[in-house]
Amino acid sequence: QSALTQPASVSGSPGQSITISCTGTSSDVGDYNSVSWYQQHPGKAPKLMIYDVSNRPSGVSNRFSGSKSDNTASLTISGLQAEDEADYYCNSYTSSSTYVFGTGTKVTVL
Amino acid sequence: QVQLVESGGGVVQPGRSLRLSCAASGFTFSSYTMHWVRQAPDKGLEWVAVISYDGSTKYYADSVKGRFTISRDSSKNTLYLEMNSLKAEDTAVYYCARRGESGSYRWLDPWGQGTLVTVSS
Numbered sequence: 001q002s003a004l005t006q007p008a009s010v011s012g013s014p015g016q017s018i019t020i021s022c023t024g025t026s027s028d029v030g031d032y033n034s035v036s037w038y039q040q041h042p043g044k045a046p047k048l049m050i051y052d053v054s055n056r057p058s059g060v061s062n063r064f065s066g067s068k069s070d071n072t073a074s075l076t077i078s079g080l081q082a083e084d085e086a087d088y089y090c091n092s093y094t095s096s097s098t099y100v101f102g103t104g105t106k107v108t109v110l
Numbered sequence: 111q112v113q114l115v116e117s118g119g120g121v122v123q124p125g126r127s128l129r130l131s132c133a134a135s136g137f138t139f140s141s142y143t144m145h146w147v148r149q150a151p152d153k154g155l156e157w158v159a160v161i162s163y164d165g166s167t168k169y170y171a172d173s174v175k176g177r178f179t180i181s182r183d184s185s186k187n188t189l190y191l192e193m194n195s196l197k198a199e200d201t202a203v204y205y206c207a208r209r210g211e212s213g214s215y216r217w218l219d220p221w222g223q224g225t226l227v228t229v230s231s
């Protein structure tokens with residue numbers, strides 16, 4: 001149950017687009033379309049941003065989008081805003097019927 | 111509205127036990143798979159355990175298998191996490207979360223506010 005690999009940090013200027021990668025294996029990300037993404041502001045509980053690779057829950061801005069290719073999932077934030085500054089975590093279901101989170105990415109808005 | 115409220119956290123000595131609770135409201139608790147997730151201070155999220163809607167199926171992270179037990183009482187709309195043989199590395203904020211409502215159902219929403227467990231002598 002090794003954590004999925006994410007870049008430690010990603011930054012961008014307001015209005016720009018950034019992409020966060022989430023790399024797993026053929027036993028998790030690569031085998032299931034059950035990748036979700038969570039946003040966490042300091043001291044707060046995580047908030048669902050994307051589910052099942054590319055689905056956006058109601059209430060989440062359409063600036064957030066997700067995709068997947070082979071063993072790597074990605075979260076893209078377009079039109080970056082100051083409020084997007086937070087930690088982001090991916091999560092995947094695994095072939096062991098368990099779940100695994102990514103290592104987390106700190107997004108900084110310059 | 112859907113709400114999850116954790117309780118039971120606190121300071122506990124290494125090797126001792128602690129039981130966390132998660133009170134659910136605003137939805138039919140007995141119909142939903144539930145999860146526990148933890149976050150050590152200044153660290154990332156770690157999935158801990160999952161229990162099926164009827165309590166018949168449970169899975170655990172390797173780091174807690176054999177020491178933690180997830181359970182539920184649908185008559186009380188409450189999820190539990192019994193933690194035994196606690197170690198310093200179990201120090202974390204513990205969150206409960208509900209499974210997703212559509213698609214694969216393999217996503218977590220909503221989450222509770224978390225309860226802090228500190229394992230220290």
